[in-house]
Amino acid sequence: MVEKQLKERIIETALTLFEKYGYHGVTVDRIVAECGASKGGFYHNFKSKDELLYHIHDVFITYVLNKAQEAYVKYRTPTKRLCAIIHSFVRVFHIYKPHITVFNQEAAYLKPEYAEKINEKREQYKQIIFQVLREGIEAKEFRSEISIELAGLSIIGMVNWMYKWYKPDGPMSIEQIAAVFNDLILHSLLTEEAKRDEDISSFLLSHVGEE
Amino acid sequence: MVEKQLKERIIETALTLFEKYGYHGVTVDRIVAECGASKGGFYHNFKSKDELLYHIHDVFITYVLNKAQEAYVKYRTPTKRLCAIIHSFVRVFHIYKPHITVFNQEAAYLKPEYAEKINEKREQYKQIIFQVLREGIEAKEFRSEISIELAGLSIIGMVNWMYKWYKPDGPMSIEQIAAVFNDLILHSLLTEEAKRDEDISSFLLSHVGEE
DNA sequence: GTGAACAGACCAACTAGTCGGTTTGAAATA
DNA sequence: TATTTCAAACCGACTAGTTGGTCTGTTCAC
Numbered sequence: 001m002v003e004k005q006l007k008e009r010i011i012e013t014a015l016t017l018f019e020k021y022g023y024h025g026v027t028v029d030r031i032v033a034e035c036g037a038s039k040g041g042f043y044h045n046f047k048s049k050d051e052l053l054y055h056i057h058d059v060f061i062t063y064v065l066n067k068a069q070e071a072y073v074k075y076r077t078p079t080k081r082l083c084a085i086i087h088s089f090v091r092v093f094h095i096y097k098p099h100i101t102v103f104n105q106e107a108a109y110l111k112p113e114y115a116e117k118i119n120e121k122r123e124q125y126k127q128i129i130f131q132v133l134r135e136g137i138e139a140k141e142f143r144s145e146i147s148i149e150l151a152g153l154s155i156i157g158m159v160n161w162m163y164k165w166y167k168p169d170g171p172m173s174i175e176q177i178a179a180v181f182n183d184l185i186l187h188s189l190l191t192e193e194a195k196r197d198e199d200i201s202s203f204l205l206s207h208v209g210e211e
Numbered sequence: 212m213v214e215k216q217l218k219e220r221i222i223e224t225a226l227t228l229f230e231k232y233g234y235h236g237v238t239v240d241r242i243v244a245e246c247g248a249s250k251g252g253f254y255h256n257f258k259s260k261d262e263l264l265y266h267i268h269d270v271f272i273t274y275v276l277n278k279a280q281e282a283y284v285k286y287r288t289p290t291k292r293l294c295a296i297i298h299s300f301v302r303v304f305h306i307y308k309p310h311i312t313v314f315n316q317e318a319a320y321l322k323p324e325y326a327e328k329i330n331e332k333r334e335q336y337k338q339i340i341f342q343v344l345r346e347g348i349e350a351k352e353f354r355s356e357i358s359i360e361l362a363g364l365s366i367i368g369m370v371n372w373m374y375k376w377y378k379p380d381g382p383m384s385i386e387q388i389a390a391v392f393n394d395l396i397l398h399s400l401l402t403e404e405a406k407r408d409e410d411i412s413s414f415l416l417s418h419v420g421e422e
Numbered sequence: 423g424t425g426a427a428c429a430g431a432c433c434a435a436c437t438a439g440t441c442g443g444t445t446t447g448a449a450a451t452a
Numbered sequence: 453t454a455t456t457t458c459a460a461a462c463c464g465a466c467t468a469g470t471t472g473g474t475c476t477g478t479t480c481a482c
Contacts, residue, residue, distance in 0.1 A: 006462080022319045024235035027437060039439080040463045049438065105316065108233045143398075145416050150383070150391045153376055154369040161368025172361070180361045187354075188399040205356050217428080238471060249429045250473080256427090260472065 007045040009035045014052055015098040023053060023106040053106060054114040060099035061121045064092050068128050078136030079190070079200045083182045085132065089159050090178040093166050101163045129155060133189075141200065142189040155185055179205060218256045220246045225263055226309040234264060234317040264317060265325040271310035272332045275303050279339050289347030290401070290411045294393045296343065300370050301389040304377050312374045340366060344400075352411065353400040366396055390416060 013035035017026040028049055032042050046052045071084035093100060110118060129152040136142035159181065166177075183205035194200050224246035228237040239260055243253050257263045282295035304311060321329060340363045347353035370392065377388075394416035405411050 025320065028439080029437075038463045039465090040441090040443095041461075043439070044461060044463095105319065108316065109236065146395065147383075147391055150388065151395060153372065154392065154395055157370075157372025157375075158365040158368040161364065161372060164368075165364055172358075177361065180358055181365065184357065184362065184365055184399040188395040239473080240471075250431090251429050251475090251477095252427075254473070 019098040019101045050111045057118050081132045083203050087178045094174045141194045230309040230312045261322045268329045293343045294414050298389045305385045352405045
């Protein structure tokens with residue numbers, strides 16, 4: 001196995017520090033000191049501290065957007081699609097918790113040209129959720145009286161908020177959290193008929209483990 | 212009417228700027244320039260820039276905590292209490308949107324002695340929500356299979372997340388948003404029996420306006 | 423007159439980014 | 453194989469600009 005590349009080491013160290021102290025609470029000098037590098041090494045790999053921040057944002061949003069698109073394509077019904085997307089969304093916290101923290105906390109400090117690129121992908125992500133909710137209402141799986149926009153933003157909010165409290169070594173596993181979230185969300189969205197559908201209600205907590 | 216005090220003007224200006232550019236994106240010089248004050252005036256009213264940040268945090272959390280306690284005392288059943296708390300929570304965005312944005316974005320930069328005080332109140336707020344959920348399960352109004360912790364954090368997350376998208380002049384009023392949130396949350400929490408209770412289900416969207 | 427409220431020039435510390443130099447490793451050459 | 457070459461990777465002292473905070477006044481209300 002080859003020695004871990006400097007760029008990777010810088011990113012990892014920066015991530016840990018940013019998560020704890022915030023982007024402005026960490027100096028470039030501190031980052032390079034903490035990972036045994038130098039100013040020169042840093043600026044050889046990154047144009048600026050801002051570019052590092054952008055890189056962190058981009059890695060996460062690109063990954064999570066891909067996962068959502070995969071989940072959408074893989075399943076055919078709105079409920080299954082929604083559950084799969086939420087499941088993948090929650091699961092990302094397992095690997096990318098520091099990225100997500102930085103993403104949610106420091107986005108305001110992205111330079112305009114970077115912010116634009118990130119916002120585009122963020123917007124795409126939202127649209128996938130909205131799309132699934134729309135399809136769910138059309139298919140009469142989801143209640144028609146809910147607001148797609150508000151329901152979508154609620155889902156995004158409750159999952160994203162995990163970055164404030166989720167601890168990888170906490171009492172609940174990622175899989176358990178995802179299951180509970182899906183249960184809560186489906187209970188708030190499903191129509192009465194849909195709940196009676198065996199295939200759909202299998203995603204609800206009270207049915208987990210049943211055959 | 213007396214001339215608006217300098218301290219108030221500083222806070223208002225700082226709030227607007229912090230909301231847009233972040234705490235570290237705004238200098239003390241900028242704040243005082245923008246509200247026609249001076250460095251001297253600023254440091255006469257605040258010990259430091261950090262104290263101003265703390266003050267903003269404290270005003271908001273104190274207010275919202277009070278509102279939740281009031282709502283808790285005012286009503287007697289878990290469902291009513293929860294709806295009232297959420298309603299008051301959402302409503303705060305109408306007056307304190309900039310405060311909340313700063314509260315959610317910049318808390319990491321609070322100096323330890325300040326952070327501790329704020330966290331205490333934040334924790335109290337969470338406990339009120341947990342308490343209501345606990346009572347709701349005991350009273351068989353809320354489903355017993357849900358996790359109090361996760362349900363509580365979900366609620367807090369979806370409401371707090373509003374700071375990312377809520378615009379006071381947007382298409383939905385605060386009251387409408389609160390109604391939709393309550394509908395979504397209750398649908399995910401209520402037991403089947405509770406939903407059949409006229410008194411309880413009056414908080415659901417499909418029943419709003421009915422007699 | 424006296425102290426609180428405010429003004430604004432000034433300072434010291436900090437920090438992102440630079441720049442000339444050194445190391446390293448792999449390809450080219452002999 | 454031994455040697456040269458050269459560019460990419462990396463180093464770290466230095467700089468220029470910024471920014472929170474201070475300090476010496478001045479104004480104003482009572």
